[in-house]
Amino acid sequence: MFLINCSTSFYNEPFFSGIQTDFYLMLLAPLVCAVFRAIFLWRYHTHAIPRRQLLTCFRYGFWWGMDFNAYVFLILLLCVSLPTAIFPSVRPFADGLRCALVTAYLGILYLAFIGKMIFYDHFHDTFNATIRLGIHADKKNFADIFFHQHHGGLVLLGVPVYLAICVLAARALLMLPHLPYDMIAPPDGTARIACNVLCFVGAIVLFYWLRYGGTLNHRKKPEWDEVPPLVKEDAVLAKATVDDLIALELAWKKRVSDAARHSDDEARRYLAPILPESCPPPYGQSTSVFSTAHRWPAHRASLAYLFSSWGKPRTGTAGLRISSSRTRGGKSPFSRESAHRILPSFFIRWHDFPAVTREPLIWDLRCRYGIK
Template identity: 45%
Template sequence: MFEFFFYGLQQDIKLFLFFPILSAIFRTVFIKLYQPYPSFQGKSKALLACFRYGFWLGMDFNAYVFLASMILVSIPSAFFDFFQVHGLALRLGIGVIYAAILYAAFMGKMIFYRHFHDTFNYLVHMGKHAEKHNLVDVFFHQDHGLLILLGYIPYVPAVLLGCWVLQQIPSVGLPHFNSTIVQYIFNTGIFLLAILGFYWVRFGGTLNHRNKPEWDTIPSIVKEDAFLARACVDDLVALKWVRRKPLAEEMQQSDETLAEHITKIMPSEHTADWQALKSPLLAYQRVAQGPKIKKPQHVFFIVGESVPQWALDPLYAGLHVLDATKRFIANPHTMYFNHFLPAGNISRPSIVSLMTGIYDAQLELNEMEAFWHNTVPTSFAGQMKKLGYQTIYWYGGNASNGNFNHFGRAQGFDRVESATDFCGPQAPRTWVGVYDHVFLQEAAKRIKEIQEPTFHFVYTTSNHGPYKIEPVVLKFDKAIFDESIGSDIRDNEERCKALGTAHYADQAVNHFIDEIREAFPDSLILYTGDHSSLYAELGNSSLVPRDYMFRELYCTPLVIHHPQLSTDWFAKAEIGTHLNIIPTVLELIAPKGFTYYSLYPSLTQTQPKYLVTPKQWMTENEVGEVMSGMAERQGEASKEVREKYKPAVDTGCVLASDYVSLTAWLIRHADSCLEKNEAIF
């Protein structure tokens, strides 16, 4: 009876051996396709360490193949003939199921990296409330979803063949002993050794769980290379880490711990008494110094989908993608900030933060009913209403997606207008929203009919994958590229489609700006992106022969225009974030003595040494990433590699956590901290 188990145990080991090999193949493909190096010269030691440590990291899941096969096949085979006869087929079935899961995770990682230049991270959580139709559309029309699914056709037979070949390796017969007691002791020892071996392998070559491979224990030679550090982690392990780590650790902390964090970022006059205030945000009261421009009839705050700073840097000038914005920047009454961080790395956290004046921090305030009925004193629209403005949110898509129809009204907007409604059912659209030029033309038409003072928050959608807008609409001609742009970009259809869409969106927004400037010459206009985007994937191309800089990954521009504006007013501010925008508008137009609330000062004033968002931080000399704890020198994009390093102090990362703690406190104490918006009842 035990002979069948002993034989099966060896077959289980052979089945298990296939999956570290498969994981190594996936790792090789990932490194080969996405590697950011001109060559692998000098990388042999780091690559070897990456594969070695990745092998042990992957055992966290791969070891379960052995356990599943042992429990489901080998143990029953000691008692039932069926499992003896069909053991091979059952094991192959187990192998194929697990291999199919690995394939799905790997392809998901490849897509994720293509969009976010990272392996699975906190953004996975954001899929819960994402627009599912758009995700499906992106998968099939931008990420070659059909080919990925068809890939199972050759993949499954290849897995079956690989597992079958390993199953044909000869097995060792069960040793027999004359003594029954010795035989039982030996058999028991084999069984216990199998269990012990499972744990030893799963824990990465140790029986001490504390020594189990984790992110923090990745060898320095690997971890110093951000790309190889990502490649080292198997896909299911990365997903496990994402699932294990909630969107924000701060939400799990006690009130006492949150209070300690919040106290550190409080204005000095309120460090001792902020908890006595109805809301901690009331501690950030500021007083306007007096208007710098004549109060405009209309204030336009335009947020473009995926407007990256890198596309405005000289290195990328030959692409001519954002030339319309460059012309706008060239106006002598336009101020341009090119060291500027968005409030979030994807759309919704940025928009929520821009509306509320606090960081959303991927906590999805727009999905919380407390924020559908209540507001905060820092809200953009709410404070503009106090200056006598009607407030309208013009969205290029459907504002009910993400519940912005409820959220926007609660945060002070008198009207929330969806292009999917006011542009009509026949308006051309992507899954995300109506084509920008159609949306903005119709919005401009309606805006021209408004006589009362109005604050307009305008948010476009078209520069978003999948890039399916028709060429006749894009009107993009590769002839605009300078001769310096190589054929790897010029002749790449996908890259050109992405660049063409960005060019189209840029033209549409700036045509809208020209139109409103003509209709309302005294308008105050601000233009920024919701976040950066690596459209066209130019890393490691002839134009950018290196990995991406933090500047390229994260920064977006801010442009401010008014016919009375002087760039000298902003001499004290070389850096900024989205949360600087609200106080900047108020300091430009509010009467002297007007009180308002903002976490950060106006860009007309001196900035703190560190400006932080939940995921990045910036000083005049550095820009850093919270997740990795790394930094790089501030500066425009160039062809040279911008070395990343561990800063001498972790002030930026600590401050980022402090500001997330503030948002966590407001959520936890929503009943007492939020203000009921009577206008929506």
């Protein structure tokens, strides 16, 4: 029906010019991703980057990010350009609808970028499977970290400014000239219909070419294993290559370890050998660190989160000095490495624990393993 109705220039011209406009607006997404990538490197990279290495990072990141950014072109094509070609009454609202859709997507990129910066500041990694556990964490703790540690108020104030810049950029792209339809379309009615078919099919092929990273072979899509070795030599540069939405997708596909999904009761059972309830409490307090008086505070993560990074050493987690006294066979079963496994940080750090929680915890560790 669309192809038949498009036999006149009255319908052809808006569709052909709309495809070009959609392509222009789609380019805003990789441009914004490149700006965010540059900010990330400026914030967390500690030394100068060779020019070739930097260009390779941005080039590969551009094509990899098109796995999501190319959908901007497809959505604009199906939701704006195609209805405009069929229904003339939609035409006056086409540009406004394009701006709204593009700005909404760029707003999502902004929120994903802010989330990655906060996540990297705490874990020195981009989004990984750990973020999936955040759905069970106390949201008040998240708000406290966001507003007091990461200037959340300024971040939120920057949202309307950022969106205003995005709208201005989109409106500027809408003013760019287009290739006229009559330049490529033959005058014959049947030939014009065939030209419309080729334009529509060509737009779909262009979408897949962009989404697959400059190729029509989906097996050659950019992925982590194919990141150039020149970029992987630098850990921070390699992480910057991955766009934020790509990192979220990869994190969501990864399975969370069983240790990270323990319930509080399971966590208490596993912690029992190193946190016995029989040690005398300090200052006449309750016997167990898991008693009501010293239960993990409500505004912190639950005990299940203590196992979110089981087996992954993290520096500065506990900050305790281990003594060889009160050990079996002259060797302490509680080493600094095991301390990292016992007390990993998940949305919390050791110094974030209030004193009322730290004291009985340290006391029990001292009683059991002679920690100074």
